[in-house]
Amino acid sequence: MLVSSLKPDLQIFADLGSWRAFAPVGEVSLDNYAGVFDRVPFWQFLANSVVISGVTVVLGILINSMAAFALARLRWRGRGFVLTLILATLIVPFETLALPLLWWVNKLPSLEANGFSLEFSQGWLNTYHVQIIPFIANAFSVYLFYQYFSSIPRELDEAARVDGAGWFAIYARVVMPLSGPAIATVAILTFLPAWNSYLWPLMVIQSEELRPVMIGLQYFFQLNVSWGQVMAYSSLITVPVVALFIAFQKSFINSIASSGVKG
Template identity: 70%
Template sequence: MVLAVIIATLIVPFETIAIPMVYWVSKLPNLVFEGAVPKYDFGWLNTYQVQIIPFIANAFSIFLFTQYFSTIPKSLDEAARIDGAGWFTIYRKIVVPLAGPAFATVAILTFLPAWNSYLWPLMVVQEESLRPVMVGMQYFFQLNAAWGEVMAYTSLITLPVLIVFLSFQRAFVSSVAASGVKG
């Protein structure tokens, strides 16, 4: 039932929850250090964490992990319980190493929308030094830049995406290949 509610959130467009999310992240406490003295400042606006943390656990990632963990045989859990392992030990030493392909897939599929996000950073970040590259892309069109410069910039933007994919490629491909095989 809970998984069905989480999956149902996939049909809600981001634009419908963007304004309430801006309100809530502006009210979250932010630990700021002035010298060696920490103090709380309210509001995550104009920080890197507002661009990353709200999108770490999304419904698709939860669904993907649920489906992957359901394929791990229960006999592994039972054998570890007989050997005296607790639930956290079973998770840390058995389930997580077996879930490498799921972690790689979630890393790739979470990084891509975060890298390509435009609306959310435009709403919550005002400082130019904190804005991501997709928001910076609009500056080229304001300056009447040559298309060669725009194409060079977009080529540089694709490099981190290629690096992330190539670093997780083996696990991602094995995850995609295993999802089509039953037996």
């Protein structure tokens, strides 16, 4: 992908089937990258995806970890059934939920600013929050936090309770600071689907100012398709994903390694 983004279309197809397809040889230039910025509002799409993915990750870590804390550390009747119910939602594909979810978000009230006053309107379509709120709670993230929190000794909770700490203080000051690998894993696994989201924004967003980067791929398949620009655009939108993994790879690998360690 990266090598092809540096070549014109004719050379891309000429190099197919040989080692030259994987090497930056021939007519190599940055013209495809310049063409990307001329063809789409790349920075607008990038900013939208960064905001949507970033907010989804932050709120997802908060909400899912609090739910997992209640399931793993608190004693209350029916928590096993609730955990089973949460995990059961993993077998339902998003494509099955897309149309009912679209109907619901179109019926929900929305608060909008009109000059110096706030007004209620119906429907979340064509907004930022319709791309964020439905994906904050995630069953797999709850399960990951639940498994990690269950491995933390309960004696720490008892010691904190003796010192006068409440459950929220234990969550914020004891459990979460010890859960770095789990947080990093959930951050990566939440960021990836949010960044790669295509079907849902295609259904709910009409304004170009609110579209994420994946919708931008459509622009390159209208009229004349430039495969070099497609590769250049794909390379650009891959950079944040690679950067996130590099930043959290140590904690991510530690979380995977520790998941198989007992005792």
